[in-house]
Amino acid sequence: MIVLSAELNDYRNYGQTRVEFGGGINVLCGDNAQGKTNLLEAVYLCSVGRSPRTPRDKELIKKGCERGRIKLTQEDRGGSNTVEILLDRVENKRVAINGMPITRMGELMGVVAAVYFSPDEMRIIKDAPGDRRRFMDIALCRMSKAYFYLLGRYNKILAQRNRLLKSGKATDDVLDVWDAQLASEGAKIAKTRRGYVERLSKYAKEAHEFLSDGKESLCLEYEGFEGNDAQEAEKNFAAELKKNRERDRQFCFTSCGVQKDDIAVKVGEVDVRAYGSQGQQRTAALSLKLSEMEMHYAQSGEYPALLLDDVLSELDPCRQRKLIERSKKYQTIITCTHLPAEIESALGEYSLFSVKSGTVTTVDKP
Ligand SMILES: Nc1ncnc2c1ncn2[C@@H]1O[C@H](COP(=O)(O)OP(=O)(O)OP(=O)(O)O)[C@@H](O)[C@H]1O
Numbered sequence: 001m002i003v004l005s006a007e008l009n010d011y012r013n014y015g016q017t018r019v020e021f022g023g024g025i026n027v028l029c030g031d032n033a034q035g036k037t038n039l040l041e042a043v044y045l046c047s048v049g050r051s052p053r054t055p056r057d058k059e060l061i062k063k064g065c066e067r068g069r070i071k072l073t074q075e076d077r078g079g080s081n082t083v084e085i086l087l088d089r090v091e092n093k094r095v096a097i098n099g100m101p102i103t104r105m106g107e108l109m110g111v112v113a114a115v116y117f118s119p120d121e122m123r124i125i126k127d128a129p130g131d132r133r134r135f136m137d138i139a140l141c142r143m144s145k146a147y148f149y150l151l152g153r154y155n156k157i158l159a160q161r162n163r164l165l166k167s168g169k170a171t172d173d174v175l176d177v178w179d180a181q182l183a184s185e186g187a188k189i190a191k192t193r194r195g196y197v198e199r200l201s202k203y204a205k206e207a208h209e210f211l212s213d214g215k216e217s218l219c220l221e222y223e224g225f226e227g228n229d230a231q232e233a234e235k236n237f238a239a240e241l242k243k244n245r246e247r248d249r250q251f252c253f254t255s256c257g258v259q260k261d262d263i264a265v266k267v268g269e270v271d272v273r274a275y276g277s278q279g280q281q282r283t284a285a286l287s288l289k290l291s292e293m294e295m296h297y298a299q300s301g302e303y304p305a306l307l308l309d310d311v312l313s314e315l316d317p318c319r320q321r322k323l324i325e326r327s328k329k330y331q332t333i334i335t336c337t338h339l340p341a342e343i344e345s346a347l348g349e350y351s352l353f354s355v356k357s358g359t360v361t362t363v364d365k366p
């Protein structure tokens with residue numbers, strides 16, 4: 001899949017802009033605070049329905065305006081599709097695919113397939129397990145609408161169980177019913193995530209070795225409910241809920257479940273989450289993103305668009321060149337404040353855009 005064009009109206013610092021992207025590497029070049037990240041954000045918003053930078057949609061509307069709009073046109077094997085997002089200061093945002101309004105965000109998944117990396121994404125490696133879970137869930141939701149709805153069901157049951165615990169009316173009879181549902185849906189999530197991390201690990205190892213020029217070996221492991229299949233995981237989950245029942249009643253909170261899952265990230269024997277060097281953590285985070293690209297390809301036969309924000313300034317020259325080399329096989333949109341000569345020579349064929357005060361212009365290269 002490739003993104004053919006993006007049209008922005010009153011989005012962030014953009015008034016009216018239309019950008020037509022090339023199918024290979026697209027470089028967005030400009031000084032600080034000109035709108036490079038805003039443009040990548042807009043593309044990603046059309047992919048997953050939410051900004052990678054803020055949960056508050058109102059921030060996306062240009063200051064002083066009542067409404068904002070993004071329209072993305074993509075092309076995949078099935079043809080061409082548009083995704084349009086209308087932002088409103090008063091009402092919730094509205095999303096339309098090919099002009100038809102959608103009622104559930106799940107319908108958006110997979111239309112504009114994109115993988116986004118920014119220095120903020122380093123939290124996937126460094127921060128709390130929640131960020132790694134979110135990483136897994138976003139990737140899995142994009143691959144499968146069934147997973148998206150499964151996760152929604154699980155979170156609803158969990159919220160209801162927690163409400164019940166708080167109400168003080170959590171008798172054994174009632175909890176038995178909720179726990180059976182939680183264990184059943186949770187086990188399906190655990191099984192899906194375990195399978196995902198196993199596949200991800202293979203690709204991540206290859207990507208990390210490539211980016212580090214063979215110097216490092218990366219390994220990922222799912223940390224969640226044990227079980228070779230969903231039934232075994234369900235049994236383990238149910239037993240854990242039973243074991244923690246008294247404590248849950250005491251603290252009015254569900255203390256175990258897939259909402260606690262994590263991914264172990266190791267380079268050699270080193271747990272990169274806690275002990276990795278900055279460079280190892282950066283490379284590992286990028287390797288995860290590149291693995292997502294490959295897994296999406298393995299599943300659908302098409303690569304998503306790769307969105308790389310501010311990534312070059314974060315890497316040493318060898319890893320920069322390796323990343324550029326790798327990016328050539330995808331449609332990549334990459335931002336930078338300047339283009340060093342050695343990077344430009346590594347780019348080969350590419351499209352160059354200048355971003356200045358919320359306007360994007362195509363730069364003709366000599
Ligand atoms: N809702 C908004 N309305 C108007 N301007 C906004 C809005 N949100 C952000 N901006 C402005 O958009 C400008 C560009 O932001 P952006 O993050 O895209 O810059 P950038 O080109 O990526 O810069 P850097 O190189 O520093 O990362 C900033 O000056 C910011 O204040």
Ligand SMILES: [Mg+2]
Pocket residue numbers: 036037038309310
């Ligand atoms: Mg930026």
